[in-house]
Amino acid sequence: MKRTSYVHGYSVREDKRLEDQAKTLAELLHGDIVYPAGSRVLEAGCGIGAKTVTLAANSPAAKFLSIDISEESLQKARQLIQSKGLTNVEFQQADIFNLPFPEESFDHIFVCFVLEHLEAPAEALIRLKKVLRTGGTLTAIEGDHGSAYFYPDSEYAKRNIRCLIDLQAKTGGNSLIGRQLYPLLTGCGFRDVRVTPKAVYADSSRPEMVEGFTKNTFTAMVEGVREQALSSGMIDEKSWEKGIADLYRTSESDGVFNYTFFKAVGVK
Numbered sequence: 376m377k378r379t380s381y382v383h384g385y386s387v388r389e390d391k392r393l394e395d396q397a398k399t400l401a402e403l404l405h406g407d408i409v410y411p412a413g414s415r416v417l418e419a420g421c422g423i424g425a426k427t428v429t430l431a432a433n434s435p436a437a438k439f440l441s442i443d444i445s446e447e448s449l450q451k452a453r454q455l456i457q458s459k460g461l462t463n464v465e466f467q468q469a470d471i472f473n474l475p476f477p478e479e480s481f482d483h484i485f486v487c488f489v490l491e492h493l494e495a496p497a498e499a500l501i502r503l504k505k506v507l508r509t510g511g512t513l514t515a516i517e518g519d520h521g522s523a524y525f526y527p528d529s530e531y532a533k534r535n536i537r538c539l540i541d542l543q544a545k546t547g548g549n550s551l552i553g554r555q556l557y558p559l560l561t562g563c564g565f566r567d568v569r570v571t572p573k574a575v576y577a578d579s580s581r582p583e584m585v586e587g588f589t590k591n592t593f594t595a596m597v598e599g600v601r602e603q604a605l606s607s608g609m610i611d612e613k614s615w616e617k618g619i620a621d622l623y624r625t626s627e628s629d630g631v632f633n634y635t636f637f638k639a640v641g642v643k
C-alpha cells in the first residue's frame with residue numbers, strides 16, 4: 376500500500392489548523408489560479424475543502440471533482456462548500472493510487488499538501504498524469520520545513536521542527552519535498568515545469584500573518600506532534616516545551632518568521 380499514515384491526524388484541532396492555513400495562505404499560494412470556463416478539474420486530496428473553497432469561487436464556470444481517501448474529511452468538505460453556496464464542486468472518495476477515472480478525463484489537476492505525506496510521490500504523480508488530458512496542467516503546492524528560519528533564533532525550536540521532519544519521514548512522508556517539486560515533475564514526464572517559491576514572511580507589522588501563519592499554522596503544526604515526539608523518545612519533555620515556547624517567542628513584537636512554499640505547474 377502506497378499511502379502513508381497522515382502525520383497530522385484528523386482531529387478537530389487539525390481541521391482548524393488547515394482552515395486557518397487556507398485563509399492566511401489562499402491568496403499567496405493559489406489565489407491566482409483561474410481555470411477556464413467548462414474545464415474539468417480534479418482536486419486530489421482535498422481534505423476538509425479548505426483549498427476547494429477558493430479554487431471553486433475563483434473559477435465559477437469550471438467543474439471541480441474533489442477527491443480524498445478520508446470519507447470523514449469529505450463530509451466536512453461537502454458542508455463547507457454548501458455553506459458557501461458553491462455549486463461547481465462534486466466530491467468523491469477515491470485513492471490517488473487507484474483512481475477510478477478513465478485516462479485523459481481531466482483538463483487540469485490540483486494537488487496541495489498531499490505529496491509530502493506519500494511514500495511514493497512520483498508514483499502518485501504518474502497515476503494523476505494518466506487521468507490528465509494531453510496538454511492539461513498539473514499544479515502541485517508543497518511546503519518545505521527546512522525553509523523555516525526565524526528571530527530570535529533557537530536551537531530548541533529547530534530541534535522541535537527536526538522532530539516533525541523525522542516523524543513524517545518515519546511514516547514514509549517527506550516534509551522537505553518543496554525543494555524537490557521540479558525534479559519530481561520533470562522526472563514524471565511533465566513538460567514546461569515552472570516552480571515559483573512563495574515566501575511567507577511575518578513580523579508584528581503584519582499581525583494577520585503572525586496569527587494566521589506563525590502561531591496558528593506553523594507552531595500549531597509542530598505542537599500537533601508533541602505526543603508522538605515524546606513517546607518515540609526523540610526528545611525530552613523539557614526541551615520540547617522550550618522549543619515550543621521559543622517558536623511562540625518569534626510571534627512577539629520584535630519576532631520574525633520566514634517560510635517558503637513551492638508551487639509547481641507542469642504540462643502533460
Ligand SMILES: C[S@@+](CC[C@H](N)C(=O)[O-])C[C@H]1O[C@@H](n2cnc3c(N)ncnc32)[C@H](O)[C@@H]1O
Pocket residue numbers: 378379381393397419420421422423424425426442443444445448469470471472486487488489492
Ligand atoms: C494535509 S491534507 C491537505 C488537504 C488539502 N489539500 C489542503 O491543502 O487543505 C492531506 C490530505 O490528503 C489525503 N490523502 C492522503 N493520501 C491520499 C490518497 N492516497 N488518496 C487520496 N487522498 C489522500 C488525506 O486524507 C488528507 O485529507
